[in-house]
């Protein structure tokens with residue numbers, strides 16, 4: 001389970017390939033964390049305070065992210081940005097909201113058993129003086145390892161003992177269904193077993209909601225399916241301001257914005273994922289709503305700008 005690559009990859013993803021991709025990738029592959037901002041980023045939505053904390057970063061082979069794209073097309077898009085084409089190293093940004101006496105976390109991070117470059121959320125919370133026992137609510141965007149597995153520590157004990165765990169009903173039903181494991185490709189069965197173990201362990205803390213509901217006052221559940229069957233983004237609205245916690249509906253600051261229609265292997269339903277991404281980007285650009293992107297460059301707070309036929313991420317923090 002430890003260090004499991006996120007997916008099958010057609011092109012071999014070897015240490016040699018990573019070395020070819022650049023020293024940064026090779027260093028991260030060896031398990032040495034890259035330099036990261038150590039201070040937490042904060043912003044406000046009305047009178048509510050939002051802090052973005054790092055859980056570290058993942059390493060994903062490009063053959064998983066864009067399995068059907070010719071290498072030349074990938075290079076034409078990424079090379080001008082100075083980005084490698086063999087792998088991506090997305091940050092993992094956890095959003096913490098203080099509102100009306102509650103301490104709300106959006107997703108729980110990877111925990112100690114996924115990749116060795118993630119699992120830093122407890123240290124990030126400690127750095128801002130937040131005890132995990134103070135977290136009153138966790139709103140899950142979906143049940144992938146880097147969002148869910150951090151609910152348990154390496155003794156399988158809940159990390160956030162007093163938190164109610166909010167999850168979209170469709171997402172819960174999908175991962176909990178008896179047939180899901182058999183229907184899942186071999187390379188992703190770890191995701192299912194890992195989700196089922198953790199959801200069973202925290203079942204008494206789970207509260208289900210449907211898309212369009214407000215699981216908590218001032219937090220609207222926005223359907224953004226495709227990445228997973230019940231994937232949900234959360235619109236924090238307060239005092240006439242809004243901030244959308246997008247989860248994995250928009251993941252890469254270049255690929256998702258400049259080529260939103262490209263199918264990605266990280267989406268369980270790539271066609272639906274692309275439709276959702278385009279619809280979200282359209283809306284965000286028109287409404288100029290700020291977002292927090294779980295996998296955008298830390299802290300992942302910014303706006304969406306329309307540029308010709310595509311989009312651009314404009315960081316604001």
Ligand SMILES: [Zn+2]
Pocket residue numbers: 142144227248
């Ligand atoms: Zn995901």
